[in-house]
Amino acid sequence: MAEIFIKNVAKTFGTYQALHDINLTIEDQEFMVLLGASGCGKSTLLRIVAGLETQTTGGVWIGGRRIDNLPPRDRGIAMVFQNYAVFPHLTVFENVGFGLRMQKLPNDEVTKRVTRIARLMHIDQLLGRYSGELSGGQRQRVAVSRALAMEPDVILMDEPLSNLDALLRLEMRAELKGVLAESNTTAIYVTHDQVEAMSLADRISVMHQGKIVQVATPIRLYRNPATEFVAGFIGNPPMNFLSAQSAGIGKWLVAGEMLDGPSTSHAELKFAIRPEDVQLADAGLKATAKIVEPLGAHLLVTCEVDGVMFRAVLDSDLTIRPGDQLILAPQADRVRWFDPKSTLAVH
Ligand SMILES: Nc1ncnc2c1ncn2[C@@H]1O[C@H](COP(=O)(O)OP(=O)(O)O)[C@@H](O)[C@H]1O
Ligand SMILES: [Mg+2]
Numbered sequence: 001m002a003e004i005f006i007k008n009v010a011k012t013f014g015t016y017q018a019l020h021d022i023n024l025t026i027e028d029q030e031f032m033v034l035l036g037a038s039g040c041g042k043s044t045l046l047r048i049v050a051g052l053e054t055q056t057t058g059g060v061w062i063g064g065r066r067i068d069n070l071p072p073r074d075r076g077i078a079m080v081f082q083n084y085a086v087f088p089h090l091t092v093f094e095n096v097g098f099g100l101r102m103q104k105l106p107n108d109e110v111t112k113r114v115t116r117i118a119r120l121m122h123i124d125q126l127l128g129r130y131s132g133e134l135s136g137g138q139r140q141r142v143a144v145s146r147a148l149a150m151e152p153d154v155i156l157m158d159e160p161l162s163n164l165d166a167l168l169r170l171e172m173r174a175e176l177k178g179v180l181a182e183s184n185t186t187a188i189y190v191t192h193d194q195v196e197a198m199s200l201a202d203r204i205s206v207m208h209q210g211k212i213v214q215v216a217t218p219i220r221l222y223r224n225p226a227t228e229f230v231a232g233f234i235g236n237p238p239m240n241f242l243s244a245q246s247a248g249i250g251k252w253l254v255a256g257e258m259l260d261g262p263s264t265s266h267a268e269l270k271f272a273i274r275p276e277d278v279q280l281a282d283a284g285l286k287a288t289a290k291i292v293e294p295l296g297a298h299l300l301v302t303c304e305v306d307g308v309m310f311r312a313v314l315d316s317d318l319t320i321r322p323g324d325q326l327i328l329a330p331q332a333d334r335v336r337w338f339d340p341k342s343t344l345a346v347h
Contacts, residue, residue, distance in 0.1 A: 003061075005025050006024040006059075007023055007059050008059070011055050019044055019210045020211050022045060022211070023212075028063075029185065031189065035204050036207030042192075048060065075154075076153045079158070080160045081143075082163055091131070092126045096123075097113070100113060114127070115127075117149045123142060144157075154186045159192070161173060194234055194236065198222070206230050222235060238311075242271045242305060243271070244259070244337070262347060269337045269338065272338060280326060281329035284328050287305045287325070291322060292321065299316050
């Protein structure tokens with residue numbers, strides 16, 4: 001059992017507070033992604049779990065055992081970084097088997113594990129080559145394979161795919177997901193790429209300015225963002241926001257339209273809807289098309305609604321030109337509302 005329990009972890013560098021009171025439980029065998037913009041503290045948190053950085057306060061437990069006072073090698077953790085940490089003068093076989101040799105496993109066990117993981121990661125044809133001769137993508141496969149060959153209880157990955165080109169990233173993402181699903185490993189994976197986060201994670205922790213702002217499954221994060229920040233951060237193109245004025249119990253005026261909404265005592269709320277959750281209709285928000293981008297599967301139309309930019313993802317068969325007046329009906333069960341002061345979701 002390798003549940004990871006992070007309790008009240010904070011970190012300051014000099015006077016700069018990089019992490020504020022982080023509390024997070026990662027279930028045994030869960031794939032947890034830490035997602036957030038550059039500088040929000042993802043790597044710092046991962047490095048504290050790994051033992052490469054010491055927290056200012058708080059503690060970390062793995063499988064019920066407190067590990068934050070142990071040296072990195074005694075934590076039962078394997079790590080993969082963004083830059084391919086492979087030894088160029090060793091063969092792929094020796095690179096993948098490196099940790100196993102350090103553990104003094106018998107030769108036939110090393111061969112068995114290296115061969116198995118090499119097959120899963122599609123580097124079995126490369127086992128005899130020197131790692132220095134490999135492409136970036138191949139080297140990163142070797143680095144990931146080396147970590148996985150250890151069959152660690154916990155694997156920590158810090159943007160392991162971000163140096164790869166888009167196509168390779170897509171391919172390796174799927175392979176990594178497949179291999180980890182077959183293992184018993186608990187994983188923490190750091191990325192700033194929300195698509196990668198959505199595709200890999202059992203759950204995502206969204207980080208912002210040294211804090212965790214929401215922990216949820218990818219689909220829950222997408223459908224029920226807990227704060228305005230998460231709503232704007234997850235999804236591409238991002239969610240649309242319009243201001244809403246109270247017009248009686250459960251009634252809200254949005255861009256001159258009367259819509260049903262939460263029955264709260266707020267005078268004002270923020271109305272939010274995803275670009276794909278509106279459609280052309282006879283009644284709804286009045287929009288002026290500004291930019292029309294055919295994206296193949298659909299049409300991305302950037303409009304102006306109530307003086308604010310508003311994006312709609314529409315059927316690619318429609319003919320829409322800049323300047324056209326559109327009426328966009330938001331799908332009622334997809335609308336979200338936020339308190340403009342606290343920025344928290346209102347139900
Ligand atoms: N060793 C360090 N000394 C001083 N500041 C640091 C150090 N490591 C990280 N920081 C700062 O802490 C913040 C979070 O960094 P980091 O965890 O690397 O962010 P992320 O991985 O999310 O991009 C950044 O502002 C960074 O400059
Ligand atoms: Mg980082």
